[in-house]
Amino acid sequence: MLNYILRRALYAIPILIGVNLITFTLFFVVNTPDDMARMQLGIKYVSPEAIEKWKIERGYDKPLLFNQEKEGWEKLTKTIFFEKSISMFIFDFGQADDGRDIAQEIKSRMIPSLAIALPVFILGLIVHITFALLMVFFRATYIDFWGVILCVALMSISSLFYIIAGQFLVSKLWHLVPISGYESGLDAGKFLLLPVIIGIISSLGSSVRWYRTIFLEEMNKEYVRTARAKGLSERIVLFKHVLGNALIPILTGVVVVVPLLFLGSLLVESFFGIPGLGSYTIDAINSQDFAIVRAMVFWGSVLYIVGLVLTDISYTLVDPRIRLK
Incomplete structure (x- = not known):
């Protein structure tokens, strides 16, 4: 088991380097450091001196991937890619383009994201x-028939519709909960209730149909007839x-989703004004803050790899026939 985990940890290094390189390339295809400086300075006419000063202060004055002016390894190390990426492997994300510490922002925003994601995950x-077990128990009846139709209908509706309709009905029309905002402590409950309900309902159709399919496949196996x-x-x-016996395919989907809990929900957090990691990422994309985007992509990749390892480990707990070598 320990050898397996160590191997997966070593495999993660080239994967994370590749993710960093792809993210870096895609971002700078759209933007140059000069474009980033102009946007951050927010002035109609920005002097070349101001742009150069901004780039020097944030380490964007070097070549992107290859420094022809240097010798030896410095051709690769004295570049924006190397200096901005290597520190992330020790989880030093540096500072955003506006000067705020990214690691501190992630720590402070993780709690609001988890406050939504954990109830949605567990209750969902x-x-x-x-619901899936209920439909299988009453399979080939009207309960199963109309349950499938309801699931297909729910799957056909965009999650954005649930957010807008929920805000209009529950918050604006009925005035049951605030339409947006967030407070720490127990007061957060009134702000989180509607996003959690919407999160469960919006994924109801696809999840129930998936679980129902898994259970129906198990129903036709030999041990059930026995x-x-x-x-x-x-x-x-x-x-x-x-x-x-259906826990193994269920765990495949469930455990991989667990790391995503720490990344927040882009739509829900943005529409409900919750200061989580999802809204943090959206704001960074809108402001073209490469430092934050790069950090969030790296953090998401690490969590996804951790989720895959946890999935394999969970298999051994559910099915003793599986052993990791």
């Missing part, structure tokens, strides 16, 4: 699996045997 998992032949009730077969 319970609600979605329960359990029925022993006289076990349909309820015990479904909730004990089928659910237990």
